[in-house]
Amino acid sequence: MNDWRSFEAAYPLLGRSLRMAKNAGRLGHSHLVVSSNASIRTRFPVLLAQLAVCLDPAPDGAPCGRCETCSLLENGLYPDLFLLAPTSKSREIVIGKDDSDPDTLRNFESMFHLSSSAPGGWKIGVVQDCDTMNESAQNAFLKTLEEPPRSCLFILTTGHPASLLPTIRSRCQILTLTDNVCRYDMETFAAMPDILMRLTFEAKDDLVAGEDCAAGLIEVLGSLGDMASETVQARWADRLKSAENLESAAMKLLEKRIEGETGCEYLRLREEFLSILHAWFAQIALVAEGTPRELLSNPEVVRVWLDASPRPEITPDEAARMLSEAENLVRVLNTNVSDELAVRAFALSVAIDTQARG
Ligand SMILES: [Zn+2]
Structure with missing residues (x-):
């Protein structure tokens, strides 16, 4: 999705209706x-x-991609683009x-x-992953959406529209960009299958092994922040290089966008970590109930188990x-608890079945 035309090739109906709205002067605010898909959202x-x-x-109506404003937007230097x-x-x-409290x-x-x-x-104004606004922030933002300042365009993005206040959703034009491919990037999370294999099959009633698996998972989770920052730095490396001589205000804008x-990216990786962990146990449960491997949605996650002999x-x-x-861990980690404590408790409760002991 490099420019408008390639976006429209992928989403013809949506692209056309947005262009027509723009030409008729009716593009919503x-x-x-x-x-x-997090890349689409950014x-x-x-x-x-x-x-x-x-x-x-x-x-x-399609944007040219080359004029002064198009280029400034492309390079993260449009002076009146604000990112939250x-x-x-x-x-x-x-x-x-x-007003001066940053990132709020x-x-x-x-x-x-x-x-x-x-x-x-x-x-x-771009609000990335706007479902992460807490309820009071959503309520406050609703007032802005109800009476938007002149010549303002707000673009909110979300992967979880159900977590938004219905009143926010209904104030916006909804642009749904589906992405049907759901494969996990097992290269990035290469350490997970071995840890989960041990936790599932070798840690039974073994506190030390359970602790060990917990430590492994926590280590993966703890590496995601650096991983996110490396990915985004690499994505922007060329533009940062050519931006070396920018004045400080422009540099700040660019830094802000990279930070956002x-x-x-961190949230995306964390979500993928949790999805893989969940998919691991879900695929195993399906196979245990007799589902053939050809019918699994994500065999790539449990390959190490499927291929074991x-x-x-x-x-x-x-x-x-x-x-x-x-499932419980996914639920708990979506609230604001300590990742480390939650993962430890989870690994120990997988290893040690307290119910069975009575
Ligand atoms: Zn242009």
Whole structure:
């Protein structure tokens, strides 16, 4: 999805209706981009912003991708694009103490009170993974959506639209960008299958082995922050190089965008970690109940088990019990508890079946 045309080739109906809305002067001021694909969630807002502010659009409304505003947007230097993203530490967007409280909703909103300095005069606000706004932040933001400042375009993105207040959803035009491929990147998470294999089949009633598996999982989880930052740095390396001589305000903008993307990338990796862990136990439970491997949705996750010879056995009951522990962990980790404590408790309860002991 490099430019508008390639986006429209992938999503013809949506692309066409957005272009037509733009040409008719009816492009909405608030859009909610819904996609389970995190790269789409970071990439598409740039294209949508270009559609809104391009100085030299094609006759059909498509942005040129080359004019001053298109280039500034592409390079993360559009002076009136403001980004709000969950910080990687709290995984949350909060309302904030006052306008100067960084990375908060108040700070973000204060940017829209000043007049625009960008060519064309548009201000663009992007809220990445807006479902991570807590409820008071969502309520506060709702007021802005109800009475938007002039010449502002808000682009919200989410992979979990159900976590948003219905009143936020209904204020926005919903742009759903589906992505049907759901494979896990087992290269990035190469350490997980071996740890999970041990936890599932070798740690039974063994506290030390359970602890050991927990430590392994915690290590993987703990490496995600660095991994996210490396990925995003690599993505921006070329542009950072050519930006060496930028004045400090522009440099700050660029840094802000990189920081926002890093927060989103971290959340994506963390979500994938949890999905793989869940898929591991879910696939095993299916096979234990008699599902043939050809019908598994994610055999790549359990390949090490499927290909083992002899393949360690597990009863359907035992597999179901472990799956429910995994489901519980996913639930717990979606609230703001310590990752480390939750993963330890999980690994120990998989290894040691307290119910069976009575
Ligand atoms: Zn343009």
